[in-house]
Amino acid sequence: MAKDKRRNGNFDPTRVLTGSGAGQSRLSFPPNSVIYAQGSHADAMFYVESGHVKISNISPSGKEAVIAIREPGEFFGTRCLVGKRHASATALTACSVVRVTTPTLIRLLREEPDFAVTFATYLVQRSVGDQDNLVDHLTNPAEKRLARALLRLAGDANGESGYPLTIPTPINQGILANMIGTTRPRVSVFMNKFKRQGFIEYDRKGRVNVRKSLHNTLSPN
Numbered sequence: 001m002a003k004d005k006r007r008n009g010n011f012d013p014t015r016v017l018t019g020s021g022a023g024q025s026r027l028s029f030p031p032n033s034v035i036y037a038q039g040s041h042a043d044a045m046f047y048v049e050s051g052h053v054k055i056s057n058i059s060p061s062g063k064e065a066v067i068a069i070r071e072p073g074e075f076f077g078t079r080c081l082v083g084k085r086h087a088s089a090t091a092l093t094a095c096s097v098v099r100v101t102t103p104t105l106i107r108l109l110r111e112e113p114d115f116a117v118t119f120a121t122y123l124v125q126r127s128v129g130d131q132d133n134l135v136d137h138l139t140n141p142a143e144k145r146l147a148r149a150l151l152r153l154a155g156d157a158n159g160e161s162g163y164p165l166t167i168p169t170p171i172n173q174g175i176l177a178n179m180i181g182t183t184r185p186r187v188s189v190f191m192n193k194f195k196r197q198g199f200i201e202y203d204r205k206g207r208v209n210v211r212k213s214l215h216n217t218l219s220p221n
Helices: 103-111 112-138 142-154 171-181 182-194 212-218
Strands: 023-030 034-038 044-050 053-058 064-070 088-091 097-099 198-200 208-210
Touching: 044 103, 064 112, 064 171, 097 103, 103 112, 112 142, 142 171, 142 182, 142 208, 142 212, 171 182
Parallel strands: none
Antiparallel strands: 023 097, 034 088, 044 097, 053 064, 053 088, 198 208
16 A cells, blocks of 8 residues: 555655654664554554564464554554553564654644644544455455455455556565464465465565455355
């Protein structure tokens, strides 16, 4: 999903999220680094400048559920406005993020109305997306959930963009399985089926190219 699609009008969040000054810092993380841990005190929000961040929750039994993949131009850690972290954030690839402390975020929301509108719009969009994901998880079989997850990762869950689309970072099948609540072997079966049917293909870097025909799998049976 292009960064511009996450902005309200022409406002660019980086105009105020500079990574410098009181309450802000720019941080770099190598792949697989923990940015914050589930259950830790939520004292800051983050904005992704580059790379991809995995947001995941570990159940008491030790099972991981991947809640989301955050891309450049997206926020995460927004629960700093309400309390404890309910999930962990891990660098999926090398990434650069701007860390904004909670008091600084509150100040920006009060003093920068364009940023406040952009931030509020993002939170509403994420809430709608989370509700759609929950309905998808409760009502659709794993194959359809995987197709929708691939389209979402490619930045076009509604079939409105030009195709083919490339998922910008390699996503292994274990992560996909944790995203849709199934097993890695089942994801492998579905991915191979999608490839045979021409719905997806892999490029030389191991990234998945998604074709518009993948939307066919979302049609009612």
